[in-house]
Amino acid sequence: EPIQNLTWNYLNPREPLLTELAKEINGYDHATGQLLSSFGQLQADGGTSSGNWLYTGSYTEAGNMMARRGTADPTGLGMHHEWAFSWPANRRVLYNRASADAEGRPWDPTRAGIAWTGREWIGDVPDYGRTTPPDAAGAFIMTEEGVARLFSSQMADGPFSEHYEPVESPTVNALHESVPVNPVINWYDGVRETLASEGDDFPHACTIYRVVEHEHFVTQNVPLLVEAMPDFFIEIPEGLAAEKGIENGGRARVWSKRGEVEGVAIVTKRIKPLLVNGRTVWTVGIPVHWGFAGGTSNTHASMANLLTPFIGDANTRCPEFKAFLVNIARAEPRAT
Structure with missing residues (x-):
């Protein structure tokens, strides 16, 4: 249905201020026009609104809580409740009730x-x-019984947790070689044919992650964030980089059975080699951000999902993008 009623009362309708957006995300009481201080004030009768209940309390009548820089720490545990804002409700440790009897x-x-x-x-x-x-509610407020669960009858691969290797793995499953991967994962049509098999030259593991400057794919054209983290890169352990002749700041090419990417090489001490069943396994890191457009050097051809296998988790169908097999080589510098 079309939007028939829309509030767009920004000072500059074409370019709202960040403070205006932050207040809307926090939420208002429409009867009083006051900013809300807690998500507990949100009502289902239309009298209040919030862009995201988790952030209610982040911008109140007292001001921008996210801009606070108080360093007091009465607990001595590094909580610093007067430094910025932590969702939800400025809570610093989730399920903190479990820390008491x-x-x-x-x-x-x-x-x-x-x-x-x-x-x-x-x-x-x-x-x-x-x-x-203390006796009015359990520590684990997101379970019906209020306590932790050692097992769950609601999991497709339950009731107990088990270790399975990714569908592409550099090793056998040391716990049970005959059942290496989760037997109830969601296999999408045609996926098996895209997976690396024995004899393929994909000796290295690859993992996907995010950087703090970006939010998935949606910020890759935000100027200030692009300035802070300008473009796609490939993080390579020092030992693997030396083996492949890849220099920090140079270029590298990574490919799986499904596709390939190319980007700036970041040679790092951060990723350590793994000793897996008696052999060294290197891991390559690739950020999930960037895709068909964005960044500063027009690397729209490089996106992490060109490499990843399309496998669905047994319960949520979340894709298995955190571990798969690749190969890597030095790439020639681009012509300027």
Whole structure:
């Protein structure tokens, strides 16, 4: 259906200010026009609005909580509640109720994340109301029973956790060689034919990750973020780079059975070699950002998903993009 009612009352409708957007994401009480201070104030009757409930409390009538730079740390645990904002509710440790016993006494009094005084919780922002008694709710608020689960009847590959290798792996499954991969993963049509098989020359593991300057694919054309992290790159361990003759700042080419990418080589000490079943396995790192357009050097031909296998997780169908097999070589510098 078409949008028939839209509020677009920005100072400059063509280019809203970041503060205007931050306030909208935080949320308003429409009756008073006041900014909300907690997601607990959100109502389902249309009287309030929020761009994302997780960030409610990040920009309140007291100001921009994300801009705070207070360094006080009364817990001594590095929580720094007056430094910026942590979702949700400025909570610094999720499931922090689990750090105290049934009576609300910290398991480790020398490192008390939260503690019950008899009237309220002190320390971190608790997982529920500050005055909610210890026996009123469980520590794991996202499970029906309120406690941790050693097993789950709701998992397609449950009830107990098990180790399986990725569909492309440099090794056999040391725990059970006859069942190397998850037997109930989602196989999409035609995927098996795209996987590396024994005898293919793909000796290295590859993993995909994000960088702090970007949010998946949606920020690759935001000027300030592109300036901070301008383009696609390939992270290569020092030992593998030396073996392949790849220099830091040079160019490298990575390919799998499905496709290939090329980018600036970042030679790093960060990725260590793995000793797997008696042999050394190198891992190459590639950021997920960038794709058909974006960046500063027009590397729209290089995107991580050209390499990855299209396999669905057994429960959520999330793709198995974190581990697969590749090869790598030095690439010639581009003509300027």
